[in-house]
Each structure stands twice: as structure tokens, then as C-alpha cells.
Amino acid sequence: MSDVPTLCCFTSEDSHYSIKGAAAVTGIGTDNCFNIPTDSKGRMIPEALEMQIIKTKKQGMHPFFVSATAGTTVYGAWDPLHQIADICERHHLWFHVDAAWGGGLLLSPEHRHCLAGIERANSVTWNPHKLMGALLQCSACFIRQDGLLFQTNQMSADYLFQQDKPYDVSFDTGDKAMQCGRHNDIFKLWLMWRSKGMEGYRRQINHLMDLTSYFTARIKETEGYELVVNPPEFLNICFWYVPPSLRHLDPAEKKARLEKIAPKIKAKMMERGTTMVGYQPDKQRPNFFRMIISNQAITRQDLDFLIQEIVDIGRTM
Numbered sequence: 001m002s003d004v005p006t007l008c009c010f011t012s013e014d015s016h017y018s019i020k021g022a023a024a025v026t027g028i029g030t031d032n033c034f035n036i037p038t039d040s041k042g043r044m045i046p047e048a049l050e051m052q053i054i055k056t057k058k059q060g061m062h063p064f065f066v067s068a069t070a071g072t073t074v075y076g077a078w079d080p081l082h083q084i085a086d087i088c089e090r091h092h093l094w095f096h097v098d099a100a101w102g103g104g105l106l107l108s109p110e111h112r113h114c115l116a117g118i119e120r121a122n123s124v125t126w127n128p129h130k131l132m133g134a135l136l137q138c139s140a141c142f143i144r145q146d147g148l149l150f151q152t153n154q155m156s157a158d159y160l161f162q163q164d165k166p167y168d169v170s171f172d173t174g175d176k177a178m179q180c181g182r183h184n185d186i187f188k189l190w191l192m193w194r195s196k197g198m199e200g201y202r203r204q205i206n207h208l209m210d211l212t213s214y215f216t217a218r219i220k221e222t223e224g225y226e227l228v229v230n231p232p233e234f235l236n237i238c239f240w241y242v243p244p245s246l247r248h249l250d251p252a253e254k255k256a257r258l259e260k261i262a263p264k265i266k267a268k269m270m271e272r273g274t275t276m277v278g279y280q281p282d283k284q285r286p287n288f289f290r291m292i293i294s295n296q297a298i299t300r301q302d303l304d305f306l307i308q309e310i311v312d313i314g315r316t317m
């Protein structure tokens, strides 16, 4: 590392915490991983990205990497990949797309346009253990440049990676990764894909998107529900349930009281043993529910039940 200048990298403020984690582990430092502001839907603002790149250059740093997110963890937002790719080209930066959550949408010809521009990435992460329903864990990392994983990770351990094996050793993946003994995680994905096929996956993904539209439409017509992002961009539906006693309060007081509603409703759901939905606060927003529809077994009846359950529990708060 002795000759390396002060590297810095960029990701949106709504990106997954693992990007900062990687900056810490690699020695770049979390302070040199810059959070780019997002718009009201949670998408990275490209102009803000370019401004920050120019600023860090002026300060003598060496920008090298941008991680755009395709399907953010909380809001399910799609960063504008083409615009970010243009910026990366202009400044000669590595363009990574974190499609851990959103990658599965590529299997739907009807919805894959959300990831337009991902084909320009230098690298992509995609977790089949999320939207594609593979059992934990099954994470894929794609690198455009052929041979790069070998060049960076190869340690040539003689006891494992002999070059004179009786088959084509380019299929051995062991020396392309940092890790040593690991499960063959890709095997279950291969089996699933063989069994469902492209058409099966297409139906599966489209079905989840349809359920999301259904749920969104239902809560819009149900009194007390308010969407945080309207309409949702992906399978993440973020919403509040506002009990009658809070509906006519002034904004500041409503916000303060609303902060406590989602945690209380969730606790009660768990106590009843009926269902569980995660919640979280964000910047100026009080705690809201973050509902993710990714389980293949979910039906419209389950969603109707959930909507009614929240009303039943929250109505008298």
C-alpha cells in the first residue's frame, strides 16, 4: 500500500452499509467513502456525484470507484445507471452496480428496463438468495474483465491448484477468490434455474411485482395508510399507519407520536404471533413500515390479512 495515493470512493446515502464496510476493511477508510445525496425517491443524484468527484480531486485525493445501487435496500430505488456510467467514463472510475436485491428483476422482460445501463458496469453483485428465492447463501459477483479475479487473488497453493490435472483447470474457481474452503453455493441456483427455466422465473418475478401493485392499491384505499414513496419503484413498500387519534394533529406533534406507532404495532403483531413486518426511521421521517414482498408463497389473502391486522392493532393507539 506504500505507493498508493489517498483513494476515495462514492456511493449513495441510501446504499447498503456493506459498501462502507468494504471501505473500512480494504483500508480506504469510511471517511473516504463519500455518501452522495439522493432524490425524493431514494435515487442517487448524478450531478451531486460529479460535484463530489471534482471536489475530492481538488483536495488531492484519488477517486477510483463508484457503487451505484439497482434496487436499494429500504426504498427499492433505481440509481440512474446510464448517467452514472457516463460520469465514471469521464473521470475514469470503476463503475460497480450493487444489484444484490434488484438483480432478479433482469429475469422479467416486462420489468428489466429498471436496470437499463447495468450492461456498462465493470462489476455487478447479484444475490440469488434474495429475489430468486435460493436458500441462504447464494451471492454472485460478476467482473467484466476476463481473468481479473485470477490476477488479483491467485496464490497458486500447490496442494490444491495443480496445473497438471486431467481436465481444463480454468474451471477451478478456488484460486479466483480470497476464501479457501467454501460451499459450492452456485449449485443450488443451477438446479433451481434448470427446474424453473427462464419462463418460470419470469412468472415468479412478475407475480411478485403484481402482488406489490395489489398491496399498494389496497392500502391507498384503506383509511389511515400513507405511503412514504408513492408509487413504490420495486417490491419495497414503505408506509405509515396513522391511528385516528393522530390524524388531525399538527404536523410536528403527529410526527413525534407517529415515531412510536410502528414499533408498537410490530411488538403487538409478534405478541399475537400473526405476522411480522420490519420498520425503520429515515432522516427526517418518523418510523415507517418497510414491507418487502419476496416470498413466493404469499397470496393476496395474506396481504389482505396483514392490512386488516395493522388496522385492528393500531386503531386504538
Ligand SMILES: *Cc1c(COP(=O)(O)O)cnc(C)c1O
Binding pocket: 015, 016, 018, 069, 071, 072, 073, 098, 099, 100, 101, 127, 139
Ligand atoms: C442485501 C444487500 C446486500 C448484502 O448482501 P449479502 O450478500 O447478504 O451480504 C448488499 N447490497 C444490497 C443492495 C442489499 O440489498
